[in-house]
Amino acid sequence: MLELYGCKKELLNDIAFIKKTMLEAAKIAKATIVQQYFHQFSPYGVSGTVIIAESHINIHTWPEHDYAAIDIFTCSEDMDVDSACTFLKKALKAKQHDIKDYKRGNLEMIKKVRDLQTQHRHQ
Amino acid sequence: MLELYGCKKELLNDIAFIKKTMLEAAKIAKATIVQQYFHQFSPYGVSGTVIIAESHINIHTWPEHDYAAIDIFTCSEDMDVDSACTFLKKALKAKQHDIKDYKRGNLEMIKKVRDLQTQHRHQ
Numbered sequence: 086m087l088e089l090y091g092c093k094k095e096l097l098n099d100i101a102f103i104k105k106t107m108l109e110a111a112k113i114a115k116a117t118i119v120q121q122y123f124h125q126f127s128p129y130g131v132s133g134t135v136i137i138a139e140s141h142i143n144i145h146t147w148p149e150h151d152y153a154a155i156d157i158f159t160c161s162e163d164m165d166v167d168s169a170c171t172f173l174k175k176a177l178k179a180k181q182h183d184i185k186d187y188k189r190g191n192l193e194m195i196k197k198v199r200d201l202q203t204q205h206r207h208q
Numbered sequence: 209m210l211e212l213y214g215c216k217k218e219l220l221n222d223i224a225f226i227k228k229t230m231l232e233a234a235k236i237a238k239a240t241i242v243q244q245y246f247h248q249f250s251p252y253g254v255s256g257t258v259i260i261a262e263s264h265i266n267i268h269t270w271p272e273h274d275y276a277a278i279d280i281f282t283c284s285e286d287m288d289v290d291s292a293c294t295f296l297k298k299a300l301k302a303k304q305h306d307i308k309d310y311k312r313g314n315l316e317m318i319k320k321v322r323d324l325q326t327q328h329r330h331q
Contacts, residue, residue: 086310090314090318091324091325120245122243124242132242132263132264134259136245136247136257140255141255143281145283147283150313152313154281156281158266158279160268180324181317181321183314185310187310190211190277191211194304198213198274198303199214201303202214202303
């Protein structure tokens with residue numbers, strides 16, 4: 086989860102620029118692009134999703150706050166998420182940023198629930 | 209961020225069911241649907257995004273793990289995220305779930321960066 090603060094307002098409201106930048110970020114991250122969708126909000130703001138084979142990359146921009154929220158969600162350890170974040174920060178001319186990693190899908194819980202179901206079937 | 213464990217495998221690999229369920233969840237959350245995109249992976253797994261006026265709702269399924277990861281990202285306080293989560297858990301027949309809230313966009317940081325930029329322009 087990448088938060089970009091103090092971005093250049095005009096860029097955050099330019100859907101063509103946001104689309105180009107997000108697709109470039111996906112390439113830099115070594116992701117396999119499956120599909121993309123971008124939407125311009127009125128009076129301002131852009132939302133976009135790049136579906137990648139490894140999951141997705143999303144953006145929502147708030148030009149009125151010079152702020153963009155980006156998610157890079159991946160199930161691959163081969164993706165270069167750090168380089169994509171560095172690129173996005175520079176491209177949107179962010180003055181400050183914040184990056185948080187969040188691990189999805191607890192493997193122990195997956196196993197525990199499966200074992201319980203197996204026991205249940207055998208009873 | 210909603211993690212669903214012990215879901216019914218067949219449902220997680222049924223793109224038509226996932227699409228219908230995610231659109232229903234968006235309605236239950238009182239979201240305004242803008243666009244949607246769903247993708248069936250081979251040999252299994254579905255990814256989907258519902259772009260909503262309030263941001264987005266995403267799903268990635270791993271039928272091989274009976275697991276689905278869902279994000280409900282909203283900039284509106286009027287959305288009923290809890291009801292959507294309850295619905296999704298039941299629809300996918302999850303045995304266990306985990307919900308985590310994560311606040312995006314630090315308003316103090318937005319203000320701080322803006323004040324710094326204003327000061328800089330006035331110097």
